[in-house]
Amino acid sequence: MKKLFKNGVIVDKTKTSKEDVLVVNGKIEQIGKDLKYDDAEIIDLKGQALMPAFIDMHSHFRDPGYTYKEDIETGMKASVKGGYSVVCTMANTNPICDNKEVLSYVKEKSDKVGLNKVIQISAIGKNLEDKEFVNIEENKKYTNLFSNDGRTIFSYDFMEEALKKSKEYDFHLLTHCQPEEEIIERDMKLLEKVGGNLHVCHISTKKSLELIKEAKAKGLGVTCEVGPHHLFADSLDYRVNPSFATYEDRMAVIQGIKDNKIDVLATDHAPHSIEDKEKGAPGIDNIEVAFSMYYKIFKEHCISINKLSEMISFTPAKKIGLNKGLIKEGYDADFAVVDLDYKGKIKKEEFISKSNNTPFDGYDINGKVLMTFVEGEKKYEINR
DSSP, X not given: OEEEEESOEEESSSOEEOOEEXXXXXXXXXXXXXXXXXXXXXXEOTTOEEEXXXXXXXXXXXXXXXXXXXXXXXXXXXXXXXXXXXXXXXXXXXXXXXXXXXXXXXXXXXXXXXXXXXXXXXXXXXXXXXXXXXXXXXXXXXXXXXXXXXXXXXXXXXXXXXXXXHHHTTOEEEEOOSSHHHHHHHHHHHHHHHOOOEEEOOOOSHHHHHHHHHXXXXXXXXXXXXXXXXXXXXXXXXXXXXXXXXXXXXXXXXXXXXXXXXXXXXXXXXXXXXXXXXXXOOOBOOTTTHHHHHHHHHHHTTOOHHHHHIIIIIHHHHHHTOSOSSOOTTSBOOEEEEEEEEEEEOOGGGOOSSOOOOSOTTOEEEEEEEEEEETTEEEEEOOO
């Protein structure tokens, strides 16, 4: 099946250009000006931006076990609305995703829904504890991402061994650090000692960034991410992990993006029921509006849309090992069609996630996802 995307503006890490894109059997076949194919379905983009669909390295779909907050189907629907073709979901489910049975359950259920790609992250410690390792060799058949996110690995010895195993088995170890700066400082020392493939989740402070910058300067194998909420606001009395930091911290993290010291934009989408939030559950529901939150901050601080695309599409694809993240011949035809001129407000009553826990209802945003394509197939279109 051929599809010809015309009258759009290609925006990715490498370029901004008015060109057409021919897609054949889910792959980008040709890019050029004024392409004509009589046997192709025409997708008229009407001047909107054609971006590589987004890839979220850090999300929570709550399935199995907490499906009153979110489930795989509602999470997938919310994510394609947000422009995401790939979502990596954390292991703090019930039962914990620490074995092939739960990994297989998520894969089978998400494949059946068929909207986008869900990569289930495996716990690194059985039952999310830093005592006994999961069967890494078995779980690696499903994922190359391992994390005890939701809990901090406090054991020095366990963390050291986890880093060694990340190198031995060639997987990425994603860490939840709380207290943030103290744990990151320890982990940078361990990384220098034994090596490994470390990805630090949801950094929020100036000192955290400085610790990671020092490690990168030494050539250590570390990357990091920042969530939309930590760029979007500071000093809010709303429970997230890590907490909303100070204005100085937020500005330092934004500068870290400008200085190419932060690698990935990841949502940490964490839906909760009203009752659970009232009981103090940390987290924010944001995957549907993450791009618009990021884009507002990038515009305000004169950071290019190309840089945004690099951090939300190209780098996560490269890190996970996917043939996605660029609009380039031979790549998967995963696209987000975006109105970059849109100005509006977050309206939590319009969320299609099961939850709508956010402190940002009514806040201004820029940019809006109009359509999402996964391997050339339209999976979402905005109701006009």
